[in-house]
Amino acid sequence: MSLLKLSALTISGITLWLAPPAILSRKVPMHGLVQGIALISSFACCFEARRTAIALSQAEEFEAMQKAAISGDAADELATTVYISEQQRRQEAEQILNPVPNPNDAVLLLERALALSSEDSEAESSEPDLTPEEQELAEKIMNLKVRGYGKVKIISELWGASKGGGAKYKAAEAEYRRLTGE
Numbered sequence: 001m002s003l004l005k006l007s008a009l010t011i012s013g014i015t016l017w018l019a020p021p022a023i024l025s026r027k028v029p030m031h032g033l034v035q036g037i038a039l040i041s042s043f044a045c046c047f048e049a050r051r052t053a054i055a056l057s058q059a060e061e062f063e064a065m066q067k068a069a070i071s072g073d074a075a076d077e078l079a080t081t082v083y084i085s086e087q088q089r090r091q092e093a094e095q096i097l098n099p100v101p102n103p104n105d106a107v108l109l110l111e112r113a114l115a116l117s118s119e120d121s122e123a124e125s126s127e128p129d130l131t132p133e134e135q136e137l138a139e140k141i142m143n144l145k146v147r148g149y150g151k152v153k154i155i156s157e158l159w160g161a162s163k164g165g166g167a168k169y170k171a172a173e174a175e176y177r178r179l180t181g182e
Contacts, residue, residue: 006052013045130179138179151176 016038130138137158144154151173152163159172176182 006049006056009045009049009052013042013049016042016045134179141176141180 140158141154144157149157155169155172155176156162159168159175161169161172163169
């Protein structure tokens with residue numbers, strides 16, 4: 001409506017400004033009075049058109065700012081939604097990878113840890129104290145086992161006793177068992 005009003009006022013102002021000199025002749029009585037009224041009316045139309053144009057411009061600026069605010073709010077809402085859903089997916093993935101034990105599971109885990117530590121302490125206390133020579137011999141046995149040697153071959157390599165050697169082999173085998181814990 002304001003744009004229509006602006007157009008009508010502008011056209012009226014221009015018409016009133018140009019019409020009196022072109023239409024009215026100097027022979028018409030009161031020519032000056034009619035021409036003055038037309039000029040004053042044209043100024044009034046132009047000022048009203050200016051005022052309407054300013055109001056229309058401000059209304060358009062307000063609408064543009066309002067649209068920008070709405071689109072900004074929508075973008076913020078979308079970004080917030082994406083961030084929240086990403087955080088939820090991250091938490092779900094962490095829960096899958098690292099499940100949070102409930103209190104009952106925590107008690108079971110502690111009991112298992114205590115049982116394992118008591119077994120370790122029992123195993124450490126049951127090992128005999130070895131002399132440095134015996135420790136060196138135990139290391140050699142472990143190295144040969146890593147290479148894939150069997151018990152008989154290790155005994156024959158380290159003690160020089162063959163399986164058919166009788167008492168010497170049995171003593172070496174007993175020593176082997178003592179050092180390896182078998």
